[in-house]
Amino acid sequence: MSELLRERALVLMRAPGSFALAALPTLLAVCSALAMFSLFLLAQDVSPLEALRLMFKGAFGSSFAWANSLQRAAPLMLTALCVALPARAGLVVIGGEGALALGGLAAGSVAVMAPSLAVKAAVPLMVLMGALIGGLWIAFAGMLRQWRGVNETIGSLLLSYLGIALFNHLVEGALRDPASLNKPSTLPLPESWMVGAMPGLEVHWGFAFGAAACVLAWIFLRWSVPGFALNVVGGNVNVARLVGLPVDRLVIGACFAGGAAAGIAGAFEVAAVQGSANASLLSGYGYAGILVAFAARQNPLAVIVCAVLVGGIGASGSLLQRRLGLPDAATLVLQGLIFANLLAWEALQGRLANWQLRLSSLGARDV
Amino acid sequence: MSRALALEVIAAGKSFGAFRALDEVSLRVKPGSVHALLGENGAGKSTLVKGLIGYQSLDQGQVMVDGREVEIAHPRAAQKLGIGMVYQHFTVAPGLSVAENLLLATGKLPLHIRWGRVRAELSAFMDGAPFKLALDAPVSGLSAGEKQKLEILKQLYLQQRLLILDEPTSVLTVQEADEVLGLLRDMAHRGEISVLMITHKFGEVLAYADEVTVLRRGRLVAQAPVAEATHDKLARWIMGEPEAGESAEALLDDAATRRLPRAPGSREARLEVDRLSVLDDRGLPRVHEVSLAVHGGELVGLAGIAGNGQRELIEALSGQRSVLGGAIRVDGLPYAATRAQMRERRVFSLPEEPLYRGCVGKLSVAENIALRNFDQAPIRRLGGLVSYRAIRAQAQARIAAFKVRPPLPQRAMASLSGGNVQRAVLARELSEPVNVLIAANPVFGLDFRAVADIHARLLAARNAGAAVLVASDDLDELLQLADRLLVIRNGRIVYEVDAASADRAVIGGHMAAGH
Numbered sequence: 066m067s068e069l070l071r072e073r074a075l076v077l078m079r080a081p082g083s084f085a086l087a088a089l090p091t092l093l094a095v096c097s098a099l100a101m102f103s104l105f106l107l108a109q110d111v112s113p114l115e116a117l118r119l120m121f122k123g124a125f126g127s128s129f130a131w132a133n134s135l136q137r138a139a140p141l142m143l144t145a146l147c148v149a150l151p152a153r154a155g156l157v158v159i160g161g162e163g164a165l166a167l168g169g170l171a172a173g174s175v176a177v178m179a180p181s182l183a184v185k186a187a188v189p190l191m192v193l194m195g196a197l198i199g200g201l202w203i204a205f206a207g208m209l210r211q212w213r214g215v216n217e218t219i220g221s222l223l224l225s226y227l228g229i230a231l232f233n234h235l236v237e238g239a240l241r242d243p244a245s246l247n248k249p250s251t252l253p254l255p256e257s258w259m260v261g262a263m264p265g266l267e268v269h270w271g272f273a274f275g276a277a278a279c280v281l282a283w284i285f286l287r288w289s290v291p292g293f294a295l296n297v298v299g300g301n302v303n304v305a306r307l308v309g310l311p312v313d314r315l316v317i318g319a320c321f322a323g324g325a326a327a328g329i330a331g332a333f334e335v336a337a338v339q340g341s342a343n344a345s346l347l348s349g350y351g352y353a354g355i356l357v358a359f360a361a362r363q364n365p366l367a368v369i370v371c372a373v374l375v376g377g378i379g380a381s382g383s384l385l386q387r388r389l390g391l392p393d394a395a396t397l398v399l400q401g402l403i404f405a406n407l408l409a410w411e412a413l414q415g416r417l418a419n420w421q422l423r424l425s426s427l428g429a430r431d432v
Numbered sequence: 433m434s435r436a437l438a439l440e441v442i443a444a445g446k447s448f449g450a451f452r453a454l455d456e457v458s459l460r461v462k463p464g465s466v467h468a469l470l471g472e473n474g475a476g477k478s479t480l481v482k483g484l485i486g487y488q489s490l491d492q493g494q495v496m497v498d499g500r501e502v503e504i505a506h507p508r509a510a511q512k513l514g515i516g517m518v519y520q521h522f523t524v525a526p527g528l529s530v531a532e533n534l535l536l537a538t539g540k541l542p543l544h545i546r547w548g549r550v551r552a553e554l555s556a557f558m559d560g561a562p563f564k565l566a567l568d569a570p571v572s573g574l575s576a577g578e579k580q581k582l583e584i585l586k587q588l589y590l591q592q593r594l595l596i597l598d599e600p601t602s603v604l605t606v607q608e609a610d611e612v613l614g615l616l617r618d619m620a621h622r623g624e625i626s627v628l629m630i631t632h633k634f635g636e637v638l639a640y641a642d643e644v645t646v647l648r649r650g651r652l653v654a655q656a657p658v659a660e661a662t663h664d665k666l667a668r669w670i671m672g673e674p675e676a677g678e679s680a681e682a683l684l685d686d687a688a689t690r691r692l693p694r695a696p697g698s699r700e701a702r703l704e705v706d707r708l709s710v711l712d713d714r715g716l717p718r719v720h721e722v723s724l725a726v727h728g729g730e731l732v733g734l735a736g737i738a739g740n741g742q743r744e745l746i747e748a749l750s751g752q753r754s755v756l757g758g759a760i761r762v763d764g765l766p767y768a769a770t771r772a773q774m775r776e777r778r779v780f781s782l783p784e785e786p787l788y789r790g791c792v793g794k795l796s797v798a799e800n801i802a803l804r805n806f807d808q809a810p811i812r813r814l815g816g817l818v819s820y821r822a823i824r825a826q827a828q829a830r831i832a833a834f835k836v837r838p839p840l841p842q843r844a845m846a847s848l849s850g851g852n853v854q855r856a857v858l859a860r861e862l863s864e865p866v867n868v869l870i871a872a873n874p875v876f877g878l879d880f881r882a883v884a885d886i887h888a889r890l891l892a893a894r895n896a897g898a899a900v901l902v903a904s905d906d907l908d909e910l911l912q913l914a915d916r917l918l919v920i921r922n923g924r925i926v927y928e929v930d931a932a933s934a935d936r937a938v939i940g941g942h943m944a945a946g947h
Binding site: 288289290291292293294296297300301303304306307308309310311 | 769771781790794817
């Protein structure tokens with residue numbers, strides 16, 4: 066009997082209407098994380114309702130709040146792709162922070178190497194450099210996995226530390242602008258290079274770029290021939306080899322694409338926000354991207370929504386700080402709780418399908 | 433007084449769906465004896481033993497311990513009765529010491545271990561044990577033979593009175609095997625324990641067992657004192673005699689499947705393997721310089737006891753495992769199992785355990801059927817996008833042709849039954865003209881109808897001129913299908929024979945290790 070249910074569940078999971086079912090673990094995780102966060106707030110003598118109201122206000126309560134949230138969502142979408150694209154091949158890559166740092170550094174160094182470039186060439190070149198360096202960094206984690214048997218999760222994390230160290234070393238050393246005294250930075254970008262806001266919005270073009278990348282990634286994974294092949298590799302690598310798919314190339318390629326996305330995130334942070342590569346780049350977008358990708362259950366379209374939500378949580382931090390005297394890190398506590406709850410609810414995915422079937426069969430009996 | 437346990441099994445039976453794994457098997461292990469349990473893979477040995485140890489209860493039959501009927505519903509019940517099992521693979525904790533492993537085996541650890549008392553108890557036990565191990569030795573430093581001894585010591589420490597050993601010597605050297613089995617036999621003959629031992633090695637049976645029981649396809653074939661058994665007799669029992677009413681031709685009484693004499697012009701070698709060496713999962717050489725050739729219109733059977741390198745060889749030929757040395761040629765040209773070469777030279781594979789090795793469970797049946805050609809027109813459309821409509825259309829046609837049930841292309845592959853998973857894989861691999869076909873245990877675990885259907889497809893491919901290589905743990909299957917048989921043992925081809933002049937006892941002798 067349970068076997069039969071499981072079979073029907075497997076069919077249902079693939080049905081077009083299964084979107085709600087796919088989103089359910091994320092919704093449940095957010096709810097339970099909010100409940101735990103409320104306890105955390107109560108322990109500090111803060112009213113949870115007041116705090117949550119303020120958080121919503123700080124994230125989406127005004128056009129300024131929206132702009133802040135979307136501004137933060139822009140790099141999050143791209144660093145989430147750094148997790149979601151390799152995930153399609155069955156990898157868990159968590160080294161987006163390093164790829165973002167090096168991508169930003171590559172973009173910033175364009176201003177150092179070729180300060181006289183025309184803006185039309187400079188911005189694409191910065192984005193391209195960011196993509197190339199970020200992509201190579203994560204592709205290296207893929208190569209270590211495919212060719213040397215190094216676990217990609219650990220490999221990418223260690224490479225991320227290495228990337229951050231390299232970033233700091235160069236920003237504080239060879240690439241440092243001597244004029245940057247308190248905050249070591251690369252040479253500031255010429256004013257004309259800065260990527261501006263989208264018309265009518267206070268959000269820079271990086272947001273549109275990130276959203277477009279997510280849509281393209283979704284189309285690629287869902288409809289393209291290499292996307293199909295990647296699905297096979299992630300589903301059963303033995304079978305991918307059996308039908309002669311170039312497994313190594315596909316896996317490393319997916320890593321490159323993911324790393325390129327994170328590198329572009331770094332490039333936009335430099336070209337649209339910071340104006341130079343400096344330590345402000347390392348504010349955790351790479352790690353928060355892991356949360357976004359898991360909340361989106363590795364679906365690039367869902368990444369857009371989840372990135373805005375997580376961006377909103379980050380944006381609400383300053384309001385909590387000002388009004389309730391909570392430390393800025395309070396939003397990090399909420400992010401951590403959401404992540405832990407996501408992992409817990411993920412484990413229930415199979416059972417949820419079963420419960421739904423039981424409910425529907427009960428309903429059928431009543432008729 | 434004898435501590436050894438008397439075991440009697442009466443008419444045990446067990447089914448998995450329509451598959452009868454164990455059918456009316458009776459068995460008697462006399463107290464203080466060593467009893468050998470023989471049979472091919474899938475003969476029902478494990479099913480029987482799992483029932484005795486309480487891992488998977490039997491559907492029918494009785495188990496009597498010391499003359500009283502008992503029910504063994506779970507492993508703890510077996511342990512209480514004094515039945516202990518030593519598995520083929522070690523179940524020791526390598527990071528702990530011998531003493532800690534022995535204590536762990538008792539299954540009840542107090543919050544605070546009084547090591548003084550426990551050590552005194554363990555040294556007293558070790559003094560009386562048949563083999564000695566240093567109590568403080570870390571298990572990770574023990575040799576395979578010592579680990580096996582520790583496994584047995586664990587059971588003795590639990591005061592088990594019947595030891596069930598599953599291929600206890602497969603990890604031991606000849607000397608270690610002799611020592612361990614000799615000591616166990618002596619203990620049994622002193623009346624301290626009884627032993628039921630699963631093995632593939634005839635030498636061990638003849639040297640150490642008192643009685644032998646042979647199973648074949650879930651049925652009892654023979655039970656006899658070892659004094660009456662010979663090497664030949666054991667082989668004959670295990671492989672079975674062809675019975676009058678059950679000849680290969682009768683099983684395949686379909687015009688399409690009947691063997692045709694090979695056309696004289698089709699003798700060129702299609703698949704050639706030249707001194708091929710392959711590593712196993714642990715990185716140890718498992719296939720040693722194997723050479724073989726399969727010709728057009730020929731079906732070659734690769735026989736061998738599981739674990740002798742056939743899996744690694746087949747995986748290397750079908751592109752799932754990298755090659756250490758040697759060469760593979762298809763149609764006389766070097767072959768590296770790339771997608772382009774597979775397509776160009778029409779090389780196809782039927783891997784064993786098709787759900788896990790032959791398809792992607794979470795993808796649909798239609799997508800699985802398209803795995804060979806999703807990057808070709810008409811599925812690949814302009815701009816490099818995949819047409820799911822074309823995938824579906826192709827699946828509908830092939831599902832009908834290969835009778836996949838249920839005929840729903842959108843079903844997840846993992847939701848199909850075993851026979852239908854294999855049919856779906858066949859629909860993918862055999863819908864286009866085949867030049868070379870590599871198959872491993874193609875009908876393992878399938879019911880009779882699916883078996884006949886799949887065998888017919890293999891023969892049809894051969895009759896259409898393909899070079900077919902089939903590896904199987906079931907010698908009967910190969911004798912029924914193959915034109916020529918190869919025997920692999922310890923990663924080497926040790927015997928080759930024309931199917932027409934094949935003698936199953938001789939083949940069995942070559943398959944069994946150590947002879």
